[in-house]
Amino acid sequence: MLATALGSLTLQLRAAGYEQYVESVACASVVMYVTAALVVVTWVRARGLYSD
Template identity: 50%
Template structure:
């Protein structure tokens, strides 16, 4: 079976989260306060997905008992 690119996926999700946080700061500065909470929620979801990808990666590389 082909190796899943956990590192690339988690890094991409973290970069997406960082870009969205930056976008939220720009929205707040430009006066679009009503959208900041939604963008921050999506950024948090991207960070959470990145963390869960790393957890999956670590669990996948543990020796399997059986």
């Protein structure tokens, strides 16, 4: 949810002309999405491993 908010903020910053902040906010958003995906993959694999 926070990553989506940061993605939206990135678009708003770009539209308002704050280009110096766009890259760092976009990077933070991408890092959060990747982290969330890795957590989900780890959770699914661990659940399958211990489901016996």
